[in-house]
Amino acid sequence: xxxxxxxxxxxxxxxxxxxxxADRERILYEEYAGGYSVERPHALYSGTKSFWGxxxxxxxxxxxxxxxDPVAGTLTxxxxxxxxxxxxxxxxxxTAGYGFGGLGSAVPTYExxxxxxxxxxxxxxxxxxxxxLQVFGxxxxxxxxxxxxxxxxxxxxxxxxPAGVSIASWRxxxxxxxxxxxxxxxxxSSWLAYGRWMLRHCDRYADTFAGSVANPRYGLGxxxxxxxxxxxxFYASGSGGQALYVIPSLDLLVVHFSNSSSYKHEAFxxxxxxxxx
Numbered sequence: 556x557x558x559x560x561x562x563x564x565x566x567x568x569x570x571x572x573x574x575x576x577a578d579r580e581r582i583l584y585e586e587y588a589g590g591y592s593v594e595r596p597h598a599l600y601s602g603t604k605s606f607w608g609x610x611x612x613x614x615x616x617x618x619x620x621x622x623x624d625p626v627a628g629t630l631t632x633x634x635x636x637x638x639x640x641x642x643x644x645x646x647x648x649x650t651a652g653y654g655f656g657g658l659g660s661a662v663p664t665y666e667x668x669x670x671x672x673x674x675x676x677x678x679x680x681x682x683x684x685x686x687x688l689q690v691f692g693x694x695x696x697x698x699x700x701x702x703x704x705x706x707x708x709x710x711x712x713x714x715x716x717p718a719g720v721s722i723a724s725w726r727x728x729x730x731x732x733x734x735x736x737x738x739x740x741x742x743x744s745s746w747l748a749y750g751r752w753m754l755r756h757c758d759r760y761a762d763t764f765a766g767s768v769a770n771p772r773y774g775l776g777x778x779x780x781x782x783x784x785x786x787x788x789f790y791a792s793g794s795g796g797q798a799l800y801v802i803p804s805l806d807l808l809v810v811h812f813s814n815s816s817s818y819k820h821e822a823f824x825x826x827x828x829x830x831x832x
Contacts, residue, residue, distance in 0.1 A: 557807060559584045562827035569796060569815035572597060573743045576827075578806045579754055587743075589814070596723035596740040597812040600793030601658070603739040604688060606710055608647050608763035608775025609753070611691075613713040619698045622762065626694045632669065641677045646691040647775040648767045649684065652677040657685030659794075662734040665693035681770035685736035692735045707733050718752030720745045737793075743810045750799050750808040753789075757803050764789050781821045784828065792820065800824065 559576055563586060566574050572591040576584040591597060615622055620629070622644040627633035633641065637652070645651040654674035657663055663671065668689035674682070695706040704712075707725070715722065722745070726738030753760060763775040764787075772779045780788040784802075791799040796818030800809040809827065811818075 556583065557805075557809075557827050558829050559827065561829065562823055565823055565826050566796075566811060566813065566818070569818040570813045571811075572814065573810060573812040575743050575747055575808075575810040577747055577751075577808045577810075579751055579808075582747075591743075591812065593744060594742060596742050597797070598793070598795075599739045599741065599746070599791070599797050600737050600795065602746075602791040602793035602797045602799060603735070603737050604776040605749075605791035605799065606714065606739075606776065607688060607691065607706075607735055608777060609714050609760055610695075610706065610710040611643055611647060611775060612760050612762055614695070614698070614709065617713075620694075626690075629697045630669065630690075630694055637673055638677070641690075643691060643694065644775070645677055645767075646687040646694070648681070648770070648773060649687050650678055650681050650767050650769045651687045651690070652680070653682060653684055653686040653690070655682055655684050657689065657736070658683075659737065661685070662728065662736060662738075663689055664728050664730040665689055665696065665732065666730070669693050678767075679769065681767065681773060685734070688735040692732070705732075706735065714752070715749075719748040720752070743812060746799050746810045746812075747808060750801050750810070754801050754803055754806070754808060757787075778820075781824070783821060784824050788824075790820065798823075 572589045574586045623642050626641050627639045641651045652673035652675045662685045668686050671686050692706050723740045725733040765774055766779055777789040778792050780786050785804050787804050788802050796813035796815040798811040
């Protein structure tokens, strides 16, 4: 059993909205605050990014594209410049060469993302931002053009529905599409269902937990272990303290929702994984 009380105390001091600790079958601990409940959806912010590595694995399995093939094969406007070497993996690992930005209310449409210039050589640097996910979305649209399926429809059919995840709402951009890097609201139970899906299918999605040379701690939309945690930890992270932690070796999942600028993932996990009193 994880050491929940010191972790929960840390979370309460930092604007706790929801804390659910579970294994693949049972809920071990559950607490809600700030007007939230098991039924009230919560914004994930950048926690939304974690859906897309999973979706990319499913798309690759269906032969829609390969993670390490240049996207210029489909995004033909990339063929004759420095973007020619960008791959889906680079876009999802945030190493494609785009600069910081494109987050929150500044997420660009696909068209604007495709027109965004690079700031560094593809594959050379990790830079957190939303533009690479939007470029990936534009690529995904064209890769699915024969079927007319949108990235979000593919995600829903191949990941969310099988996992038992219900999206309460997803923000809409000016072109009528939903942003890939952010915008989802869902309940703690649906966030937990996604974690359980990932826990049960770790081998299937192993590529999503591989970091890059530029940043070994970031996979395909998932943050990876700290030096102080089990090596197989992976977690989704969103602004304000949103988190979904999965530790397969401990059969442990944690959903955390809050509104805090001081919440730190490593500090929370250090308390949760500490030896009991």
